[in-house]
Amino acid sequence: MEITDDENRLAKVDVAGVQRTVNIGLLDEDGDSAAPGDWVLIHVGFALSKVDEQEALATRKLLEGMGEDYEQELEELRGSLIE
């Protein structure tokens, strides 16, 4: 993301390989705003939310953890030889 028109809060973002101009005014908070390198969620030409990388990783990790439990259970089931 690259800010192209600061007054109108416009920035150039890469959307799946295509360069588009979007408005980032909805991310302006006291002393905070979108910055180059951020990942943002875009809706009708406006960036609505910044992707929280830590949270994305945490959710993914949680899901992977779940997968492991399940895989382990399957593994144990395969190892079980009840007759």
Place this chain on the structure above:
Amino acid sequence: MKYVDEFRDPELGRALAGEILSLVEPGRHYKFMEVCGGHTHSIYKYGIDDLLPESVELVHGPGCPVCVIPMGRVDDGIAIAQNEEVIFTCFGDMMRVPGSDSSFLEAKAAGADIRMVYSPLDALRIAKANRDREVVFFAIGFETTAPSTALTLKRARAEGITNFTCVCNHVTIVPPLRALLESPDLRLDGFIGPGHVATVVGARPFEFIPADYNKPLVVAGFEPLDILHAIQMILRQLAAGRCEVENQYSRIVPYEGNPAALKAMAEVFELRPHFEWRGLGFISQSALRLSDDYAELDAEQRFSAPGVRVADPKACQCGEVLKGVIKPWECKVFGTACTPERPIGTCMVSSEGACAAYYNYGRFAREREVV
């Protein structure tokens, strides 16, 4: 794509489906409502309902912005669009919504200058390029979209653009949910909360659902794993006897929402005393209009429109679909008289509408099942 592919992993999907199966109590039937049309679309697109045990039923909710626009509002829009000096703009999925005589698309074919825009800022650009014409933007959407309209109107005022006005049809999500929860014909066990609305309003406004109605709600993202994860989280709450608002979509949704967006909305809009929803009737304080301060940008003040209430077509059961009372295929006209090419009701128009999503992705599976 980053932060997307990670949430489409089929292996993890299978693992989650296994978890869900292990959480289901034998003999119990679960009904969960996905509030948002975006979720409905994902559920059919990815066949998520096929991954769930039979005892877990997903019920579609009212959160499709195009679907809830009543015929009278389309008629009003067309009446404004037919003024000689007007360039009328709206989102693409609004174009085919039937009014009582025609849709915007048909009115355009008959000569009205109606243009499709991707963003309200595109409508403003058209206004700047055509200063001798009146440019009207037909704004629709829940809290997800309202802030973008608000910022566009603020910019129009700041730049002194006087030939730009807006027909505001923005609606709010909490009042229809409350109306649904009060209705006796729908018994739900939990909610998949609308992730994109929550980006703006946060998760807190949904706390009344566990507090007043004793049902869990999990705000969810839109990838297949997000939805499965949310269902697993609701089932976990039920299994543990918990009932609260949880946020599965924390990578996008801060619990308190987006303060800049809420501020822009509060500045430009105020609540309407009541608003008609297609199929749901009048719901008090459920929609927004421009505040008195922004009256000069209000198309409803600048142009005269019939403003008449028009009854939904008799054959159309969009109301029942929007309330989750019937499934799309249970409607009498589904897939026969009403198709995405020639829709009778709004749910068949928008890609977020339950009927269109089901028609495009799900109907073949069901046909096979019947055979």
